[in-house]
Amino acid sequence: MGAVGLGCMPMSWAYSASQQRGDRALRAVHAALDAGVDLLDTADMYGPFTNELLVGRALKGRRAEAFVSTKCGLLVGDQHIVANGRPGYVRRACDASLRRLQTDVIDLYQLHRADPEVPVEETWGAMAELVGAGKVRALGLCAVGARAARRPGARMHDGTIRQLERVQQVFPVSVVQAELSVWSPQALESLLPWCADRGVGFLAAMPLGNGYLTGTLTPGQGFEPEDLRARHPRFTAEMMAANQPVVVGLRRIAERHGATPAQVALAWVLHQGPQVVPVPGTKQEHWAVENAGAAGLSLTDRDLAEIDRLPAARESWD
Numbered sequence: 001m002g003a004v005g006l007g008c009m010p011m012s013w014a015y016s017a018s019q020q021r022g023d024r025a026l027r028a029v030h031a032a033l034d035a036g037v038d039l040l041d042t043a044d045m046y047g048p049f050t051n052e053l054l055v056g057r058a059l060k061g062r063r064a065e066a067f068v069s070t071k072c073g074l075l076v077g078d079q080h081i082v083a084n085g086r087p088g089y090v091r092r093a094c095d096a097s098l099r100r101l102q103t104d105v106i107d108l109y110q111l112h113r114a115d116p117e118v119p120v121e122e123t124w125g126a127m128a129e130l131v132g133a134g135k136v137r138a139l140g141l142c143a144v145g146a147r148a149a150r151r152p153g154a155r156m157h158d159g160t161i162r163q164l165e166r167v168q169q170v171f172p173v174s175v176v177q178a179e180l181s182v183w184s185p186q187a188l189e190s191l192l193p194w195c196a197d198r199g200v201g202f203l204a205a206m207p208l209g210n211g212y213l214t215g216t217l218t219p220g221q222g223f224e225p226e227d228l229r230a231r232h233p234r235f236t237a238e239m240m241a242a243n244q245p246v247v248v249g250l251r252r253i254a255e256r257h258g259a260t261p262a263q264v265a266l267a268w269v270l271h272q273g274p275q276v277v278p279v280p281g282t283k284q285e286h287w288a289v290e291n292a293g294a295a296g297l298s299l300t301d302r303d304l305a306e307i308d309r310l311p312a313a314r315e316s317w318d
Contacts (some may be wrong), residue, residue, distance in 0.1 A: 003295035004266060005039030005069075005203065006032045006288060007281030012050045024283060029058035031285035033065050035292035041177075041203065041279045043071035043112060044097050045081070052100035060102065069108035069175075069203070070097050071142065073115065073123070085115030087126035094130050108175055110140035120163055121170050128171035139171060140203070143178035143191065157191035164194065173200055177279075180204035180272070182213060182265050183234075183246055183313035188272065196273055207269045207278035208262055209313075212240070214287075215247045215261040233316035242314050249310045253303045259294075262287075266294035268307055 011025035072093040130136040220237035223230040250261035269278040
């Protein structure tokens with residue numbers, strides 16, 4: 001895996017639908033590969049299905065250059081998303097992803113969410129069978145949505161760690177994916193140390209704070225109705241304005257290095273450990289190239305201390 005990966009979700013799902021164009025997304029993937037990015041992260045639910053189709057088209061003739069990661073376990077309906085961890089479904093989902101991705105093997109197959117109706121060991125066992133069949137090379141687990149379900153006194157990722165401890169008894173976990181960024185550092189508390197202690201890789205999702213840490217968003221600018229940020233508590237006009245000191249701090253550091261705020265934010269994530277790979281999402285080739293360049297940025301002790309002193313991100317209910 002490269003130092004910085006590419007999250008493909010925004011190319012066909014969840015962000016700015018009017019800007020999602022197949023050719024633009026293909027160019028972004030190719031630009032990322034040309035810049036040395038080799039990890040491409042997608043999921044069958046993105047679209048649904050269209051994101052994997054896009055990645056499959058983008059990798060025609062270039063499959064050997066990419067480490068392909070996709071996910072299973074979530075089904076998208078008209079107004080809802082539900083988990084499905086039944087072993088039979090997992091097997092069918094993998095075969096369908098292989099067809100869409102136009103590949104014989106998936107490098108990393110991740111469980112997007114555990115099904116509350118199915119013991120996670122059964123789901124994981126079916127995924128392990130896919131490794132034995134040569135359809136998948138390694139397995140990963142995405143962190144559960146712990147923020148909304150936190151119990152008093154519990155740490156954010158306690159639920160994910162409990163799942164990890166269970167599935168490790170069935171088949172080794174190679175990678176954990178969870179949100180990690182300058183304004184969402186909670187994974188540093190327990191989840192990342194768990195991974196580091198066991199030699200498990202860590203994919204840092206949303207390392208640019210859904211685009212906010214790039215410094216390119218304006219408070220009150222508004223988002224398209226389908227854009228997930230239109231309903232995100234940190235993207236109200238009030239909270240975007242309140243969190244500007246975070247971007248100002250990143251920009252100040254970036255100016256010292258001749259870099260961008262996004263590159264500083266990604267360099268901070270990379271600094272958290274050799275097993276950490278940020279997977280910023282984009283659908284534009286110039287952002288893909290800029291993000292890849294963060295791998296060459298070394299933050300100083302002064303830079304890191306300044307980032308540590310940045311105010312914690314506020315939510316709309318703060």
